[in-house]
Amino acid sequence: xxxxxxxxxxxxxxxxxxxxxxxxxxxxxxxxxxxxxxxxxxxxxxxxxxxxxxxxxxxxxxxxxxxxxxxxxxxxxxxxxxxxxxxxxxxxxxxxxxxxxxxxxxxxxxxxxxxxxxxxxxxxxxxxxxxxxxxxxxxxxxxxxxxxxxxxxxxxxxxxxxxxxxxxxxxxxxxxxxxxxxxxxxxxxxxxxxxxxxxxxxxxxxxxxxxxxxxxxxxxxxxxxxxxxxxxxxxxxxxxxxxxxxxxxxxxxxxxxxxxxxxxxxxxxxxxxxxxxxxxxxxxxxxxxxxxxxxxxxxxxxx
Numbered sequence: 001x002x003x004x005x006x007x008x009x010x011x012x013x014x015x016x017x018x019x020x021x022x023x024x025x026x027x028x029x030x031x032x033x034x035x036x037x038x039x040x041x042x043x044x045x046x047x048x049x050x051x052x053x054x055x056x057x058x059x060x061x062x063x064x065x066x067x068x069x070x071x072x073x074x075x076x077x078x079x080x081x082x083x084x085x086x087x088x089x090x091x092x093x094x095x096x097x098x099x100x101x102x103x104x105x106x107x108x109x110x111x112x113x114x115x116x117x118x119x120x121x122x123x124x125x126x127x128x129x130x131x132x133x134x135x136x137x138x139x140x141x142x143x144x145x146x147x148x149x150x151x152x153x154x155x156x157x158x159x160x161x162x163x164x165x166x167x168x169x170x171x172x173x174x175x176x177x178x179x180x181x182x183x184x185x186x187x188x189x190x191x192x193x194x195x196x197x198x199x200x201x202x203x204x205x206x207x208x209x210x211x212x213x214x215x216x217x218x219x220x221x222x223x224x225x226x227x228x229x230x231x232x233x234x235x236x237x238x239x240x241x242x243x244x245x246x247x248x249x250x251x252x253x254x255x256x257x258x259x260x261x262x263x264x265x266x267x268x269x270x271x272x273x274x275x276x277x278x279x280x281x282x283x284x285x286x287x288x289x290x291x292x293x294x295x296x297x298x299x300x301x302x303x
Contacts, residue, residue, distance in 0.1 A: 102129025122257025
């Protein structure tokens with residue numbers, strides 16, 4: 001997915017290309033170039049491309065590489081910044097998806113004017129972007145902010161990263177599905193979720209069941225919120241944010257997520273932090289956040 005975005009956050013052009021269709025990053029960059037060339041008449045003479053922002057799994061802001069991403073066909077070290085700059089002859093900035101979402105929130109969303117906040121993305125996994133004193137935290141190697149892989153239980157659920165008990169195995173669209181199935185095995189309560197195969201179950205279905213007072217769905221949200229609330233309290237202790245933004249499919253559950261997460265976070269917080277940190281939906285939730293977040297990388301750098 002890619003697009004052209006002006007510095008006010010207006011999406012001028014949008015298109016997509018499937019990454020699995022291309023064996024190398026060079027082939028992919030050429031495909032993006034050709035697609036833009038085919039639509040040149042829509043922006044040529046009116047707009048000039050000043051840079052590329054790219055949000056990708058395991059993308060390193062410092063090196064400009066995608067490094068050992070599990071979810072992409074391109075394995076190992078992928079020099080995406082170098083390839084795109086060579087193909088388009090414009091500045092290219094890369095970071096991971098959650099960091100791009102955090103920058104997008106700061107430039108276009110509800111974090112405008114905030115200096116300290118955390119973005120939590122709740123999709124298939126859990127991503128995070130941490131902003132302190134107006135700057136995204138990258139750490140010394142470019143990979144800071146992997147809150148999805150802090151440990152909830154060292155003997156807990158198997159994670160895609162190979163370790164056990166990572167936060168995202170409990171708190172994500174996939175995590176809450178695993179929780180539902182655990183609860184269905186533990187209790188014999190009637191539930192609309194019992195007849196849905198695991199691969200067909202979605203976070204939206206769990207939300208709809210909760211809206212119909214399904215006890216398993218309610219218990220699943222409470223269990224998920226308690227774990228997230230506890231880990232957000234830990235994150236507050238080291239970063240003292242003004243706000244925490246929740247974004248992604250699971251955040252669409254609204255009060256079923258936001259209210260209990262806030263309740264449990266307050267319960268686990270040190271007293272000095274209580275009632276100081278807001279938990280807010282992302283303003284980009286209903287927009288094309290992937291494109292806006294990536295474009296914000298460029299505009300922030302230019303400014």
